[in-house]
Amino acid sequence: MRPRVTIIGSGIAAVATACEAIRSGAEVTVIRGRPGSTALSSGAWDIAGDPLRFAGTPWQEVRSPRESLQELIRRLPHHPYRLLSLHDQVGDLPSFLSGAVNRIARALDLPLHGEIGRPFLALTPLGTVKVTAYTLPTHGAGNLLEMQGARLMVVGIQGLPSHPAALIASLLKKNRHRSPSLSEITATQIAPERIPKTLSPVQVAHSFDEDEAIDSLHKVLVQQAEKVRPTHVALPPVMGIRQSAHILSRLRETTGIHWFETLGLPPSIPGIRLQESLDRYFRLTELREGTVTSARMERKRVVALHIRDDEGRDEEFPVDRVVLATGKFLGGGIAPGTFREKIFNLPIFHNGNEIGARPVGPVVSRHYLDPHPLQSMGLRVNPHLQPVDDRGHLLLENLWAAGSILGGYDAAREGCGVGVAVGTGTLAGRLASERFAAHA
Amino acid sequence: MPESFDVIVVGGGCNGTGIARDCAMRGLRTLLVEKNDFGSGTTGASSGMIHGGPRYLLSEVETTKLSSRDAGYIRKIAPHLCFRIPFLYPVVKGNQPSWRRKIRLALVETFFQAYDRFSALKGGKPHTCLTREETLSLEPSVSPDIVGSVTFDEWGINTERLCLLNALAVKEAGGTALNHTEVKRILKEGNTVTGMIVRDTLTGEECEFRSRVLFNATGPWTPRLAAMAGVTVKLRPAKGIHLVLDRRITNYAVVSQCIDGREIFINPYGNQTLLGTTDDDFYGDPDEIPVTADEIEYLLQGMERTYPEIRKARVISTTRGIRPTLFGDKVLEDDLSRHHKIFDHEKEEGVAGFFSIAGGKLAAYRQMAEEATDLICQKLGNHDPCRTHLAPLPGGESTPEPAELAERYQLHPYAAERIVSRHGSLAEKVLQPTDELPSDKCAVCLCEPVLACEIRHAIGAESARTLADLRRRTGLGDGPCQGAQCLVPATGLLDPADPIAELKRFLEESWRSRAPLFCAEGTRSEPLVAQEEMNQMIFQCVLELGSQ
Numbered sequence: 001m002r003p004r005v006t007i008i009g010s011g012i013a014a015v016a017t018a019c020e021a022i023r024s025g026a027e028v029t030v031i032r033g034r035p036g037s038t039a040l041s042s043g044a045w046d047i048a049g050d051p052l053r054f055a056g057t058p059w060q061e062v063r064s065p066r067e068s069l070q071e072l073i074r075r076l077p078h079h080p081y082r083l084l085s086l087h088d089q090v091g092d093l094p095s096f097l098s099g100a101v102n103r104i105a106r107a108l109d110l111p112l113h114g115e116i117g118r119p120f121l122a123l124t125p126l127g128t129v130k131v132t133a134y135t136l137p138t139h140g141a142g143n144l145l146e147m148q149g150a151r152l153m154v155v156g157i158q159g160l161p162s163h164p165a166a167l168i169a170s171l172l173k174k175n176r177h178r179s180p181s182l183s184e185i186t187a188t189q190i191a192p193e194r195i196p197k198t199l200s201p202v203q204v205a206h207s208f209d210e211d212e213a214i215d216s217l218h219k220v221l222v223q224q225a226e227k228v229r230p231t232h233v234a235l236p237p238v239m240g241i242r243q244s245a246h247i248l249s250r251l252r253e254t255t256g257i258h259w260f261e262t263l264g265l266p267p268s269i270p271g272i273r274l275q276e277s278l279d280r281y282f283r284l285t286e287l288r289e290g291t292v293t294s295a296r297m298e299r300k301r302v303v304a305l306h307i308r309d310d311e312g313r314d315e316e317f318p319v320d321r322v323v324l325a326t327g328k329f330l331g332g333g334i335a336p337g338t339f340r341e342k343i344f345n346l347p348i349f350h351n352g353n354e355i356g357a358r359p360v361g362p363v364v365s366r367h368y369l370d371p372h373p374l375q376s377m378g379l380r381v382n383p384h385l386q387p388v389d390d391r392g393h394l395l396l397e398n399l400w401a402a403g404s405i406l407g408g409y410d411a412a413r414e415g416c417g418v419g420v421a422v423g424t425g426t427l428a429g430r431l432a433s434e435r436f437a438a439h440a
Numbered sequence: 441m442p443e444s445f446d447v448i449v450v451g452g453g454c455n456g457t458g459i460a461r462d463c464a465m466r467g468l469r470t471l472l473v474e475k476n477d478f479g480s481g482t483t484g485a486s487s488g489m490i491h492g493g494p495r496y497l498l499s500e501v502e503t504t505k506l507s508s509r510d511a512g513y514i515r516k517i518a519p520h521l522c523f524r525i526p527f528l529y530p531v532v533k534g535n536q537p538s539w540r541r542k543i544r545l546a547l548v549e550t551f552f553q554a555y556d557r558f559s560a561l562k563g564g565k566p567h568t569c570l571t572r573e574e575t576l577s578l579e580p581s582v583s584p585d586i587v588g589s590v591t592f593d594e595w596g597i598n599t600e601r602l603c604l605l606n607a608l609a610v611k612e613a614g615g616t617a618l619n620h621t622e623v624k625r626i627l628k629e630g631n632t633v634t635g636m637i638v639r640d641t642l643t644g645e646e647c648e649f650r651s652r653v654l655f656n657a658t659g660p661w662t663p664r665l666a667a668m669a670g671v672t673v674k675l676r677p678a679k680g681i682h683l684v685l686d687r688r689i690t691n692y693a694v695v696s697q698c699i700d701g702r703e704i705f706i707n708p709y710g711n712q713t714l715l716g717t718t719d720d721d722f723y724g725d726p727d728e729i730p731v732t733a734d735e736i737e738y739l740l741q742g743m744e745r746t747y748p749e750i751r752k753a754r755v756i757s758t759t760r761g762i763r764p765t766l767f768g769d770k771v772l773e774d775d776l777s778r779h780h781k782i783f784d785h786e787k788e789e790g791v792a793g794f795f796s797i798a799g800g801k802l803a804a805y806r807q808m809a810e811e812a813t814d815l816i817c818q819k820l821g822n823h824d825p826c827r828t829h830l831a832p833l834p835g836g837e838s839t840p841e842p843a844e845l846a847e848r849y850q851l852h853p854y855a856a857e858r859i860v861s862r863h864g865s866l867a868e869k870v871l872q873p874t875d876e877l878p879s880d881k882c883a884v885c886l887c888e889p890v891l892a893c894e895i896r897h898a899i900g901a902e903s904a905r906t907l908a909d910l911r912r913r914t915g916l917g918d919g920p921c922q923g924a925q926c927l928v929p930a931t932g933l934l935d936p937a938d939p940i941a942e943l944k945r946f947l948e949e950s951w952r953s954r955a956p957l958f959c960a961e962g963t964r965s966e967p968l969v970a971q972e973e974m975n976q977m978i979f980q981c982v983l984e985l986g987s988q
Contacts, residue, residue, distance in 0.1 A: 040974060042982045053987050126928050126983050128940070159879030161892055162925075164932025167939060191879070200886065265928065265978050329969040336969035337961055357961055364958045368951035368979075369944065369986045374958060374969065375976055412973075412981035 002027045005432045006305065006317070008292050008343065009325030009333075011038035012418055013403025015278055016100060016425025017323045017432075018285055019107050024433035030282050031307060031317075033291040035275050036331025037404065037417070042263040043237060043270030044122055045112060047097055047133035048072050048081075049415020058178045059145060062119045065133040065419075066094040072416065078352060078408030081416070083383055084423050089430060097419055100426040101134060108277045113140030121145050123234055123262045125163050127171030130263060131415060136270050138244045141252075142234065142260030144182070151184040153230035155221070158191040162201050163236035163262065165189060188224055192217045201238050205269045208240035214247055218254070225255050233257055237264040241273055288317065291332075292343050295322075300397050302344070321432045324387075324401045325425060328378060333405040341379060341405065346387050346395060349407045350377040354390045371413055378407030385428045400428040442635065442648035445471045445616075447816055449655045450623055450636075450665060452478040454599070455797055456657035457606030458809030458828070459816075460615060465831065466817060466824035470615035471649055472607060473638055475622035477909050479603030481726075482659045483802060484912065485761025487682065487716055488709050489525065490514050490803035491594040492562060494555045495703065496778060503778045504558050507803035511562035511595055513829040514806060518605060518836040520864030521598045525707050526565075527693045530575055530582050530589040530746050541587045545569070548590050555592060564593030579692050581749040594693065596709055599802065600912040601862060604902060605833040612834060620905055626654065626669045626794075633669055633793040642905060653816050656796040660726035660762035669794045671785045674767040676776055677723075681731050682716030683739055683963070684757040686920045689713045689749070698742030702774055706743060706750070710861070710915065711888060714759075715739050715750065719773045722762050729760040731956035740962045755963040756920050758953045766799040780808050782815060835864030849874060851881060855889050862894075862914065870897045884933070885926035887919020895933045907934060907946040920967070922950055924975050928983075940988045947979060 005021045007014050010032035021028045048068035050057070063071070073082045073093075085093045098116040105112045114120040114134035121144040122130045129144060152172075156165030169187035176182060193216045207213045217239075225233060239247045239261055251259045264270040290307040296316070297303065305317045326333035326343070334341055338357045339348045347354045350373045355363070364372045379387045385400045402424040404411060411417035445468075449460040452474025460472035474480075492508035515522045529552070531545045552567035559566065568591045575582055575589040582589075607617040620641045627635040627648070635650035656665045656673075666673040685706075693707035706715045718735050736758075743750045765776045780800030786792040795815065800808050810826045817824065839860060846856035849871050860867045873893055874880045880893040898904040898913040910916045910930055917923035917930070927943060936942040957963040958972070979985050 037973065037977065040977065042977075044982070046981070049984075055988055057987075124983050126931070126939070126943075128983050128985070128988055130982055130984050159882045161882060161884050161929030161932060164929060167932040167935065171939060200883070263982055265982060266924070266974050328973060329966065330973045332966075332970075336964050336966055362959060364955050366955070368947045372976075375973065412976040413986065415981060417977075417981070 003433050003435060004029070004320035005323060005429070006031065006319045006321065007323045007325060008305070009033075009036070009327065009331065009403065010278065010282060011036045011325065011327060011331060011403060011421065012278070013325040013421035013425040015108065015281060016104055016422045017325055017402055017429035018282075019104055020100070020426045020429030021433045022285070023103075024430055026433035029286045029288060031288045031290065031292055031305070032282060033326075033332065036327040038278065039271050039275035040266030040268065040330070041271040041274050042266065042268055043136045043139050043261070043274075044120070044130060044132035044263055045101065045114070045134035045136070045418040046411070046415040047116060047419035049131050050119070051075060051414065053131065056178070059121055059129070062121065062131050064117050064119050066116050069094055072414055076409065076414075080406050080409055080420050080424050083381065083385070084427060087383055087427060089427060093423070096426070097423050100422045104422060108281050110277055111137050113137065113143070119145065123168070123172070125168065125236070125262045125265055127168035129175070133419070136274060138237070138239060138248055138261040138270065139263065140260060141232065141258035142262070147232055148181045149183050150181065150232045151230045152182055152186070152232045152234060153225070153228050154185070154187045154234045155224070155236065156187065156189045157204065157236055157238070158189050160201065160204055160236060160238065162265070163238075168234070168262070184230075186228055186230070188228065190220045190224055192220045201236075201269060202272070205238040205241050205272075208238065208247065209243050214240070214243060217247070218250060221251060222254055225257055231257060233259045235259060235261050237261040237269050241269060241276070244273065290315070295343055297344075297396065300395070302396055302399055305343070319398075321398045322400070323428045323432050324399060324405060325403045326405055328404045331404065334378070339377070344396065344399065346379055347389060348377050349380040352380070371410055375412060376407060376410040378405050380407060384431055385424055400432050402428040442650050444650040445469045446651065446820055447471070447653040447655060448473065448636065448649060448651040449657055451657035451659060451661070452476070452603055452607060452619060453481050453483040453657065453659050454603055454606070454802055454805035455659070455800070455808060457603045457610070457617075458805045459655055459657055459797075459812045460617065461606045461609045461613070462809045462813035462826060462828045463816060464610045464613035464615035465827055466813065466822055468816070468820065468822060470610055470613075471651065472610050472615065472617040473621040473623065474619045475641060477619045477906070477912055478607045478617075479600035479912055480908070482761040482763060483603055484600045485680070485682070485759040486599055486802050487707065487714060488596050488599050489594055489707065490522070490562070490597050492555070492558050492564070492803065493778065493801060494552070494592070497551065497555060497558075499775075500778060503801065503804075504555075505561075506807055507801050508558035508561040510804045510807040514597065514803070515563060515595060517829065517831065518597070518602065518833040518864070520835055520839045520861060521601055521605070523596045523861070525594045525596045525693045527592050527594055527695060527705070528575065528579060528582065528589050529592070529695045530586045532583065532697075532746055533585045533587055545587050545590075552590050552592050559593055562595060564595070567592045579690060579694065581690065581747055582694060583746055583748055586746075596707065598710070598862065604913060605835065608834045608902065617903070619903055619909070623665060623668065626665075628669070631791050633791065652793060652820060654794050655812065655816065656794065659764045662764055662796050662798050666785075666796055669785070669791060671789045671791050671794065673783055673796045673798060675798055676721070676765050676767045677726070678763045678765050678773045678776070679720050679722040679729060680717040680761055680763060681735050681739075682714045682759045683736065683755045684759060685713040685715060686754040686756045687712065689753050694747050696743045696746035698738060702742070704739060704742050706747065711919065713753070715743055719763075721773055726762045729762060731758050731760050731953075733956065733960035736956060736960040737962055751962070754920065754965055754967050755957055756922065756954075756968065757918070757950075758956055760953070764798045780804075782812050784815065835866040837865040839864050840867055845871065849881065851891075852889075855883070855891060858888060859891070859894060870894050884929045885914070885916040885919065887921055887925070888915040890914040890916045890926070892933060895930060899934060904934075906936070907931065907942060908949055910934065917946070917950065921971060922954060922975060923947070924971070924978055940985065944985055947985070
């Protein structure tokens with residue numbers, strides 16, 4: 001009999017788990033609740049940010065995700081990357097991660113840009129530069145490291161204040177000493193017709209899914225490009241939801257210029273697009289809609305999950321092996337009042353110590369940009385990604401965990417959200433599918 | 441030659457801006473300086489009410505009378521900033537015998553019968569007495585464990601804009617009003633104060649001003665500025681905090697009793713609800729006011745017995761301020777006098793040209809300013825009468841119909857209503873530029889909402905220089921998302937000299953009012969923590985502000 005793997009969650013970690021479990025020959029069911037942090041993605045796929053980067057680091061000297069990975073593992077003893085790097089199924093972690101990312105990109109039909117051995121320096125809608133590993137297709141032409149002698153034009157849309165082109169250009173100019181490669185930076189405002197009057201970025205993006213609006217946008221952009229004659233153009237990340245690839249490739253063909261979107265700020269259009277591709281993928285698996293409210297356990301095994309659907313109906317769903325990929329607080333994996341995992345009531349840890357409802361130390365720091373325990377708390381797992389208690393004892397024999405529900409890392413600070421989700425998802429998917437899984 | 445004034449007022453709270461306006465309107469050459477922003481201290485952290493103070497009816501009937509009468513004036517000069525808040529005072533059954541409950545309700549009613557006399561001064565409706573059923577049908581979230589309730593009327597006010605409008609009125613009357621300007625040194629010749637050296641806290645530029653009178657209206661900082669002039673003012677400062685709840689969870693303010701018998705209440709305020717306040721001796725630095733998990737739980741528990749639903753509300757922020765209460769020995773904080781006092785330091789310590797004010801209540805700020813200005817005028821030989829209770833504050837001339845503005849400018853009616861509530865008759869002036877630039881009708885902050893044209897107005901006509909100034913003037917970044925959506929676009933419109941530093945400063949400041957919520961189990965709600973995870977993704981992960 002093929003092992004039956006049930007995945008709770010519908011973000012990147014869940015996709016990674018599903019891909020690998022299917023590849024390993026398991027029968028996969030995905031239980032999808034509400035969208036979590038994947039749906040808020042900026043369009044960047046982080047593996048490892050440069051922990052040694054500081055304000056003045058020249059762009060050329062930013063470390064690659066491959067190098068930064070080693071640095072993270074060396075510095076952070078509880079980091080999931082360290083568990084992965086020690087597991088005999090993983091081997092060389094950077095290759096393991098890049099292989100998994102590429103497989104997932106193929107499964108999702110998303111041609112990602114970037115490589116593990118080279119940083120991707122993406123432009124943000126503030127004008128700062130974010131270090132990442134991969135980006136979604138619409139940002140692909142926007143690696144600032146690859147703009148030798150480029151003339152960059154930053155485009156703003158009138159009535160869309162979330163992409164302040166003048167500010168982006170001026171901040172970028174201020175940092176030009178860090179990047180001698182850009183030869184010219186200009187900002188321009190356009191006013192395409194046929195977009196709604198009072199705007200939210202989502203409304204604008206939706207409007208660009210319509211042919212007439214696309215034509216009008218195309219015309220204005222091409223006119224502007226002919227005037228300024230840039231080599232690269234940074235667009236607001238609102239170039240349609242379904243039509244984005246089409247809009248950008250048509251611009252590229254007409255003008256021969258590199259067009260790209262800046263990263264989106266959550267809740268961002270690139271995130272909506274990503275969640276839509278994930279959802280298309282899940283439709284190919286066996287999919288159940290609803291929230292898992294609790295579970296039935298018998299002698300250290302999960303035997304069934306209780307699923308509540310949108311109409312409030314409850315159903316008991318028998319399970320064989322379960323991978324928990326429900327996320328942290330945004331995804332709804334952890335209850336912040338009590339600091340317990342929500343479905344199985346698993347304990348939550350920070351730096352190896354269990355946290356109760358009344359934590360002994362503060363869960364947040366005094367300064368906003370300092371590390372907050374809140375952001376790096378999560379499940380503690382053994383090397384096989386199975387949740388354990390404060391003494392390291394296995395809690396449930398047929399349960400694995402992946403993604404941001406794991407503790408020991410701060411995805412926002414370390415720039416490793418997608419990397420951990422993909423890495424732990426892939427390993428959990430593989431281990432849960434083994435015919436004679438370690439404990440299952 | 442340094443610029444010279446008749447009077448310099450230090451402090452941009454209700455007292456300082458009120459005094460400066462009065463001085464300027466009486467024709468004195470007036471300068472107002474504030475080290476942070478107008479309304480950013482105690483005034484901005486208050487309950488946002490010009491209430492008559494029924495609490496003081498038994499001990500300080502003069503305070504009640506003064507507050508009620510002056511509240512009536514404030515309503516006339518700034519009608520758009522004020523909004524009626526009907527109050528419910530439910531009498532909870534608790535575990536007292538039934539004859540006692542009935543007497544308690546009768547007593548409360550008698551009390552408010554007396555208050556009706558004062559309430560009329562500010563245009564409030566007389567009290568009514570409601571049965572248990574009537575109360576619950578009006579406000580179903582009130583605990584069913586009540587005997588009945590008494591209603592009375594109070595007025596809410598946008599305190600930050602009240603201070604701003606007073607400062608703008610100083611300019612209208614020919615004076616000068618500077619925010620982000622702090623006093624570095626007070627200049628004296630012998631025993632006479634002659635001026636001061638100030639520093640622009642944003643640019644670092646220093647400059648000297650001379651004056652015949654220097655008035656210290658710095659609230660909890662009063663002793664500090666007094667010390668710079670070589671005199672002493674003794675206060676008994678007390679901390680008060682509020683919890684800010686998302687949305688108007690009630691249409692009535694509801695009074696409840698805390699474990700120590702103190703009365704607290706929730707009151708609807710704009711798009712939000714405030715729960716407060718505490719009253720505790722404060723010995724620390726008024727620039728760094730901590731909020732503790734105990735204070736938060738004290739308020740939640742106190743409100744819970746009358747309004748159990750409070751536990752389900754989403755707390756999004758806190759406010760904290762220090763009352764500059766007059767010194768009193770061997771009394772509890774709550775029983776301290778709310779009287780005010782003007783210190784003429786020439787009389788008391790022989791230092792001429794220097795005055796301080798302390799104590800008092802927001803509702804009577806205008807009256808206090810009038811008294812202070814009378815004294816200044818007496819010193820300077822000015823005989824002009826006070827007109828601050830008659831002349832409207834900027835925008836207070838009339839209140840336009842929001843529906844008409846919405847129609848004329850094609851706005852969402854709610855957005856129009858919010859603009860009118862902030863700008864009164866000047867709403868048209870805020871919106872007019874959109875005839876030329878229609879794209880400025882877009883919402884920058886979706887929580888409040890705040891339109892781009894209003895941000896431009898705040899920058900151009902209301903001396904907003906920082907993101908936090910924009911927050912105080914418009915409510916930007918104050919909603920449940922705490923700036924996640926609006927900070928980047930607002931930074932674009934503000935165009936500060938150092939955008940990264942400005943963003944960081946705002947995040948740090950708003951974090952100080954939010955961080956305590958994560959330490960108390962009662963406020964560490966799922967939406968709060970989830971929003972924080974998202975904001976970390978925005979500011980830390982995508983914008984990488986930590987490594988800029």
